[in-house]
Amino acid sequence: MVKAYIKGIEYYCPQQIESNPANDKLTEKIGILTRHIAKDNELASDLAYMAAEKLFNSKICEKEDIDFLLYCTQSPDHFLPTTACLLQSRLSLSTTCGAFDYNLGCSGYVYGLSIAKGLIESGAAKNILLITSDTYSKYIHPLDRSVKVLFGDAATATLVSSTNSEEDLIGPFDFGTDGRGADNLIVPAGALKEPISSVNLEETTDSFGNVRMRKNLYMNGPEVFNFTLKEVPRSIQNLLEKSNKTKDDYDLFIFHQANKYMLEHLRRKLSIDEQKFSICVENFGNTVSSTIPIALKNELLQGRVKNSSLLMLVGFGVGYSWASCNVVWKSNT
Known part of the structure; x- marks a missing residue:
């Protein structure tokens, strides 16, 4: 039986790093010492592109193998068009590739796996590039410590592929x-x-x-x-x-x-x-x-x-x- 499985994962974080105050009760409580923060001109889509390129550079698959791109973000480039379309072009994926954004936050990766599973096990796709990327730092006031010390920026790229299996993977x-x-x-x-x-x-x-x-x-x-x-x-x-x-x-x-x-x-x-x-x-x-x-x-x-x-x-x-x-x-x- 055709089943979906996670074939590989890569992630990318911006090079700019912010540190939370050392020897601080809040830092100790939340367990976050440093966070990666996107530069002013660095978009979530830029992080997404870098994570995807890292996945392809690992030689786990070729770009022409991708037949669907799922992009989870709450930091889109524009209201329209969908950022997934821009990433399809920037990554030089096939024009026969399906692509769309979905706006979810902390539950978004699990939702993305469910969408990928449905596409693969229904026969609509064989190799899905699932990307998550957000730059919440751009929404945070620099003097709002209630959220500033918590959130970092990053992107991930996951290859969800089809395989023959008797069990759900x-x-x-x-x-x-x-x-x-x-x-x-x-x-x-x-x-x-x-x-x-x-x-x-x-x-x-x-x-x-x-x-x-x-x-x-x-x-x-x-x-x-x-x-x-x-x-x-x-x-x-x-x-x-x-x-x-x-x-x-x-x-x-x-x-x-x-x-x-x-x-x-x-x-x-x-x-x-x-x-x-x-x-x-x-x-x-x-x-x-x-x-x-x-x-x-x-x-x-x-x-x-x-x-x-x-x-x-x-x-x-x-x-x-x-x-x-x-x-x-x-x-x-």
């Missing part, structure tokens, strides 16, 4: 959405509902001394934290039931890398063995849709993911949106 999935939480992680102004004007360019200072405008990213940290603790365990339980598995069956859990404090809280709440739990935020920060593939790539490099390893991937955040899935890793060597 990606899936099943569990999805969830609660748009009632939209205002708790949002860039209020800049699109059609609230165009940029002199009113939303006025700076305000909150009770903690954080400065922002309405064109900047705003996050209600406590509410996002509460949402996570409520919905992530429920999604994982749903996935276990769909998979007919227990947590003990998994070799590694890779959650959205929001920050160390949240990850450790989830790990303890879910009683997951520390040795089976990935934390990869120290030198990246929260890179939104790219956190899971970056962590997965680093776990591969460290040898914690082996052939036939069973992984659980869990994304959650802005939207609110969440998604979880199983991945069976298959080595190409």
Whole structure:
């Protein structure tokens, strides 16, 4: 039977690095020491291009092999055209290649895997280039420490291909959405509902001394934290039931890398063995849709993911949106 599987992953981070304050209680709590930040003239699509070129330079496939491009971003070049079309041209992919953007944040990688799986197992595609890329730093006010110390910029490129297998190598999935939480992680102004004007360019200072405008990213940290603790365990339980598995069956859990404090809280709440739990935020920060593939790539490099390893991937955040899935890793060597 034709099944989808992850054939390879690469990532790219901007060269510019910002450090969080050393010997600082907040830095220690979130576990983020440094973050990669895009330059003023460096777009998310530039990072996406570099990640894709890195994947192709690994010789895992040729550009002509790609028959679909999926691009997950909340930092598009334009309202229109879709940035995926611009990347198709810039990467010199075939004009017979399908391409589209989808706007999701921290759950975006798992959603992308589900789309890729559907395209491949329906026979619509054989090799899919799944790219995640965001530059949240461009939405953040430099004096808003509530978000500045958390978010970094990055892009990843994943090759999802077809293979013959009797077992699912990606899936099943569990999805969830609660748009009632939209205002708790949002860039209020800049699109059609609230165009940029002199009113939303006025700076305000909150009770903690954080400065922002309405064109900047705003996050209600406590509410996002509460949402996570409520919905992530429920999604994982749903996935276990769909998979007919227990947590003990998994070799590694890779959650959205929001920050160390949240990850450790989830790990303890879910009683997951520390040795089976990935934390990869120290030198990246929260890179939104790219956190899971970056962590997965680093776990591969460290040898914690082996052939036939069973992984659980869990994304959650802005939207609110969440998604979880199983991945069976298959080595190409």
